[in-house]
Amino acid sequence: MFETQLFSCSSKDSDEPPQDKNEWTTTKQRSCAFVNTPLPCINKTIHHIQELEVKMEKCFQQYNHVLKEEKMPWITKQVGAESSEDTWLSLSTRLDFQEANASCGDSKTLTLKQETEALLLEVTxxxxxxxxxxxxxxxxxxxERQRRKKLGMEIDCMSxxxxxxxxxxxxxxxxxxAQNTWELRWHFDCKSRQLRQVQNQILKIETVNRKIQEDIDSMKKHSPLLEEKLNLExxxxxxxxxxxEK
Incomplete structure (x- = not known):
């Protein structure tokens, strides 16, 4: 009874899905696919869950109301049909049993409601x-995008x-x-000219030295004759x- 009532309530309050399951899934995916940003899609999902909570609350209320309406006529009918003391005892026993079943059903319904609310809360x-x-x-x-942009700007600046x-x-x-090379070449040329000049001077000095040495050797060779000549003179x-004087 509860499943039938819940199905009828959910079918009545919600939009009817397409007959094809794949088409329904595609439609639900497209409903969020048209949203450009994720936040509205999340809000839309939370809104659907809240609507589902409201619909389930209505279904539970309708189920409790229907359950109460089903118990009251049955009790009235049993009281009107049987009036003996045994009937009242039997009615009391049945009523207690029915109340026990009803309380058990109510506890199951309450447990299901609490579990559903807990599940929806957990999903939310x-x-x-x-x-x-x-x-x-x-x-x-x-x-990271800002960091990448900053690094890109730094790379662009460096480039x-x-x-x-x-x-x-x-x-x-x-x-x-080039300037240093030219200066070094100029200094090299200057030093080369100075070297050539020094070498020429050395050659000249060596020539003069050689001539002087020849003169010295000649004088040493002819010194006895010169001394004799000087003595004679x-x-x-x-x-x-x-x-x-004479």
């Missing part, structure tokens, strides 16, 4: 946690600096190296002086 909390995780992941993704400054720096370094001068 799970959706909220998933939404919180999604928002955190989206924030982390946004931070632009390299394109603009590197050729100028290379040209400047080339000019500096000295004697001749002495003789001339003596002759002049």
């Amino acid at each position: 909390e799970l959706i909220k946690r998933l939404e919180a995780d999604r928002e955190e992941a989206e924030k982390a993704l946004e931070r 632009l600096w390299r394109l603009q400054q590197l050729p100028a720096a290379v040209q400047k370094e080339y000019e500096t190296c 000295g004697e001749a001068v002495t003789d001339v002086l003596l002759a002049y």
